[in-house]
Amino acid sequence: MSERKIPKILKETEIRRILIRSGAKMDDVRADGTAARPEEEPTAVHVSPPESVRAEPAAAATPHVVPRHTIENIAIADRGGVFIAGWINDSVEELAELRIDAGAWQVTFPAESLARSGRDDVQAALAIPRRHAFGFWSLAADTRVSGPATSCSCEVVMKSGAVERHQVPLQILFDQIELRNLALTYLASSQYLGNPMLDSVACLDKFIGRQIVDLNLLISNALTGRPHVERFLSHRRSSRGSIVVCLYGRPEYMFLQCALFSGRAGIEDYEFVYVSNSPELAEPLLQEARLCAMTYGVNLTLVLLPGNAGFGAANNAAVAVSQSGRTLIVNPDVFPLDQDWAARHSTLVETLPAEQTAIFGAPLYYDDGSLMHGGMYFDGDAAISVERSLFRTNLTLRVEHFGKGAPASAHQFLASRPVPAVTGAFISCDRAWFEKLGGFSEEFVLGHYEDADLCLKSIHQGTAPWMHNIKLWHLEGKGSSRRQAIHEGASIVNRWLFNRRWAAPVAENMLGQRPTHPLLQAQPEPAATEQPAPRPAFKQPRKVAQPKPPRVDTRPRRRKMVGEPLAAGRKEFVF
């Protein structure tokens, strides 16, 4: 990393140094902000791009004028980071860097760390016919951005050596979430001059992607650090499985699922753990949870988070408080189709070899009766873009469902078999295996790709996910609130992150519907020839229940039994 001396006009002793380096560790900087190597002269910290794109500043010559530009927004979130946006006509002279000095902290953005986008308003105002990416924005995530400053100076530095300084008011954002969402919105709504998929990935690749991921980790860690947990118990039986459901914006799915899952053969062996990413629903969810336990006789744990921690982190938080050795990740818009699915699930787990049940999915159906999911596979799209008269290509992984839209009678998609991945709408996983895999990755923003990522981690560690034939309905996409720009931006980040992590290994031997990976070669067992009911079936008339002999479960347990005192912040109700 090349470092630079702070210009003498700034007060070195007052400056808290922020070292932001691609891949650098925070250990390089002491708590007081000074560098870890005392023999080095303290320097202003700047964002350092990879060696391959770093350029040495031009030698100083006759002073050049900084071209027309505007710093439109510098926003910070306390202990979150800084965001910058604006435009510059660097179509002739190249921009070198942007330096922000807020007194207590400094950040320098080299040109390569900025995302560039088209600006029709600027193009028209400058009357420049050749298309150019006048717009820029970037994000630097760091918890040491804070302090009382309400304005900052911003220097625009050209490679010619020209410098122009502005005094810019700081937009103080409410919190880290707002900062992240600002970046996601820009990512989603930027006007890319080339292929949007390639261009957005390119801007993430250089620098911004890691910043968004790090900021998101800060956010999700804070949100899941102190959840509010309440348990509503209808009985004291131990659970053989934990149905874990992540709610976002649609509280009614809790009582709908409790109603439709309960009263079925084998369900008494399962507990429900609902985790909410919607803090505004806390009060109604608490009311409903109590009602559900009372009405349906289920054991229900409600985990309330103070914000949207994302799918992965929220589910991990829910699994952490579950009380069984088997975790079932279930979307809120998933409902039983096979009325005895719980009993069949228990039988599968008990009778099949461990490698076939360590992690598995199930056939899911649309409300119209056609198949929605028969397992997942990976395919690749080659995107192409033109930049400065050169073609640029990139292979992007796409996750697809086996048999999506197929008739219910398509047995080849129902057979028990190993598959490259299964959807997070329904994943049954041995709890110990789930934890060994590290749970869901919390680096994905809000939600998407966590399921495929988990399955690939499992394959990487020697166990393929399987499909087993216990059918459920999945009203895809109906379980959460409507998508906004931040969700689109999150999708872009997640796609970038997923491909960065898995594109190469998947391309090796896991692409397509018939991958050659050795773990995915087991012969599928033929599925039963039954077809799902064309519409919701009525349960048979109620029979007088015969008392069942008590069942003794002799399996070793990892978790303590229900009834032990809960930690502070956790409450338990018994009906």
Added chain:
Amino acid sequence: MASPMKVLLISLFHPELVRGGAQQVCYELFQALRERPDVDVTLLASADASMPALYKSGARITGFDRRPNEFLFLSRDYDYQWHKISNRLLIESYVEFLQLVRPDIVHFHHFLTLGIDLLTVTRRTLPEARIVFTFHEFLAICAADGQMVRRTDKSLCSEASGVRCHQCLPEQPPEFFFLREMWMKRHFESVDVFTTPTRFMIDHYVRWGIDPNRVAHVPNGQADYSRGLAVVERRDVRNRFGFFGQLVDNKGVHVILDAVEILRGSGFTDFVVEINGDNLRFASEPRRKAFEDFMEREARRPPSDRNVVMNGSYHVHELGSRMSRVDWCIVPSVWWEIFGLVISEAWMFQRPVIASNVGGMKERITHDVDGLLFNVGDARSLAETMQRACTEDGLWRQLAEGIRPPPSREMMAERFLEVYEADALALASA
């Protein structure tokens, strides 16, 4: 001596607070059972925010007007989309009420304002009680107010599906109706026996998925408002028609007004139609305006030229005097009309009924035997029928003599007691 059978009737509203067919039938049953020494009956009727004076601070279930064994369920926080109550305290109060009353039979006459999940709560609280549910409309099947009338073209609907329901209510996707159906059926699993007042309803519900062995036909019964003294004047011409009911769209008053215009246009004017009813404010804007405009034009006619008279609302105790002014009762409903209490009321006073040829009307009336049927929603068909009724010699007497007495409340109570106690139904032996 065996202890009386304890029956809890659960009603949508009390008929003295909100008039309506379902609550009227439930109350008739309550009154009939109350007179039996072998039955100990309690009524729990819902009230809603339209009656704020009845709500008492901190109370969720209260007595009603110092009447023994009559209670009010003070509904609140009602979710009209999923038909459930999310107020925990109210549900806990209901559970406590059940534990206090400890009925052998819990007979629901509705779930609106009560919550469909109250069925499941009842089952969990009283595992051994027999739960009976009487359908008074199609609300479980049809999210469009339970009418099963398509909002796309006002035609009668015979089958619900995700796509068809979405066409009527486009603000909801097909998946919503799919889920709604599962939700309703899940709670109906707690019901031991269903009843319907007409047989055609059974067809609808069986097609929807109810086990036909779990449905019994129990016609609605009422007290005889004529007290056996129906007055039938000797008249040569039977040209006086009466409408009795709410002036809302699905009751089809507009069909009568259109028929009147057709008759007048064809030169036939020797008849009169008396409109008895109210609730015009609940009609749709176009229908309400059309009615008001018609009556305004009618009022401008010389009295001798008026064919339609508006008598306003009435109470059941006034039925005798209102019926005595007419020869025929017209029931022009443009929806299925589950039972048509007004048909029974007309028959109490020996008035033949002219009705639409669908649903409960078609089932109860035998054309040319005890009444006349016309094509539903067809004003010309009604006009022709009215003209026939006025002009065909002997028709009125023939039809009046063909009228059978409508079911009494005692007959209805007997039939329900059979349902409460029956082991003969196939399901009971399962």
